[in-house]
Amino acid sequence: MNTIEIIEYTPDLQPDFERINKQWVEQFFSLEEFDRNQLENPKEYILDKGGAILFAKEGKRILGTVGLVKAGDGAFEMIKMGVSPEARGRGIGRLLGMAILQKARALGGRKVVLYSSSKLEAALALYRKIGFKDIPMGCGQYGRCNVKMEIDL
Known part of the structure; x- marks a missing residue:
């Protein structure tokens, strides 16, 4: 088994960001306008607003992703976490979750x-x-939300 590497967004990864997230959103819900904006234009709607996007990569394959958007002074919102169906159950979501919390801390986040x-x-x-x-x-x-969670960093 190859090692899972956590890497940062580059423009060539936008199709993977869109593919992975559309899969789970469309499986359980329907895409909303904010989804399409974030997935099709992550630089404008996430990165340029002080956020970040990370990916889980194994060899040449992108298996998962997670995003972070600035939500206020010292606060961030974790968004668009998804793992490809064939890679689920391998701890990739946990790796991505821990990495995005570390990224939030590095960006000055407190929550x-x-x-x-x-x-x-x-x-x-x-x-x-x-x-x-x-x-x-x-x-x-x-529209699809009925759970809110938070973590103090």
Whole structure:
């Protein structure tokens, strides 16, 4: 087995970011306008706003991804975490989650929030395993959201 490497976004990885995330979003929900904006134009909607995107790479294959957007002073939102179906169950989501929290710290973050859905049981279990706590607050702009979590860095 090859080693999983965590790498940062480069423009040539945009199709992988879009492919991986469209797969899970369309499996459970439908794409919303904010999804299309982030997936098709990550530089404009994520990176240029102080965010980051990381990928899990094995050999030449991109197996997973996760994003981070600035959500205020010292706060970030973890977004668009996905792992290709054939790579699930290998700990790649955990690696990506830990790496994006480290990236948030490096960018001066003190807290990371995420918005999710109770339909995504495996994802919620992973988030709790890496230290996120459920908080009883609204989900704002996201139609599919019924869970909000956060972690203090």
